[in-house]
Amino acid sequence: MSAITYILMFALIACAISVSFSRNLLNSILIYMGFSLIMSVIWIILESPDLAITEAAVGAGITSLLFFITLKNIRAMKGDEENE
């Protein structure tokens, strides 16, 4: 375990804690995206590139995209409230 692994692990824990403390749903999704990206780098360090590819595409890409659309559909994004 090199220094960068420890830094990434620490960032992972920081992301996981800050998701539950963030009040804005949009911020939570962005933090969750960051969590997935850090996780995919950790998968590469753990020598499983298959999982890294899948995590980057599904976790950081498509899941967050679906969350964004859901937020927009239930009108929970901040821009929507101001305009209406």
Place this chain on the structure above:
Amino acid sequence: MSKLRFSKRDTKDFSLKEWMDGTDDPMVTGDIGMKPQRIRKDDFQTVMKHMRDYEEVERHLYDSDKNMGVRIFNKLYKISSIIFTMLLIGVLLYVVSYLPPVGNASNPDNNVVAQRYIENGLEETGAVNIVSGMILTYRAFDTFGETNVLFIATCCVMIMLMLEEKALKEQEETEQNHRFEPQNDQILRFAARVLCPVILVFGIYIILNGHISPGGGFSGGAILGAGMCLYANAMGFSRIGKWFNENVYKIAKISALCMYGLIGSYFYITGANGIENHIPLGIPGHILSSGIILPINIAVGIEVACTMYAFYALFRRGGL
């Protein structure tokens, strides 16, 4: 005389076709098309009255100065939640301390199965990427189940979210759903024009190279789907509809599933009965090698890409 006027509409064949198209159901009389949810309309006075009533009730109910029970409950709630979380953390850490050390030779995961996969995997499946070889030959039946799950999941989302074609057109004309989005964003368009081909080619490369390099059907399909989402976002649904619409989606998805089913069942039947199967394994490391893995990877890739894009399109506007 009326009996002589025999029309196409009365034949069994036609009613079967109607049932397949979804325009007519023998169990239901009348039109069975999906209708968009009706927006409930109350006049302003009633809404305000309800809101005031609600606030009044809430104020009386949760007034901690007057209500003794609420105060005790609030304190108890906080204390018990802290105690419960601490207990949970403690139990989990206690269990973790009992786990065997990583990489120990006597761990339960170091059994005959893993040994067989590692030692004979290349020889029996012909795949250099041992993970692909494992999940698509030794465990092809599991992966078939997973592919079916994806298929059923999109069917369920379609049943819940798909709009009629008429409603979809109406929505597009009013642009009600896209009020707060940038239209024809130049930066996004340019980025998509540069990135989309790269992403799509990378996805295809990962699918086709699944048995040689890391990756495989699922990862490659997810990348393809993500690239298609980006394209649809930047160029609009009318542009992507030219090469990926509902018909293409149906054909691609169902034929991919059927292809997997056919190749897989040949493989299961020959494998289960000890019959020699005639799919050549080829030379490990070449593109055209490792038997059934390459076609199954392609089928899974198409299935996953369609699923990802369909989820996006259905969530976004209720139609492909």
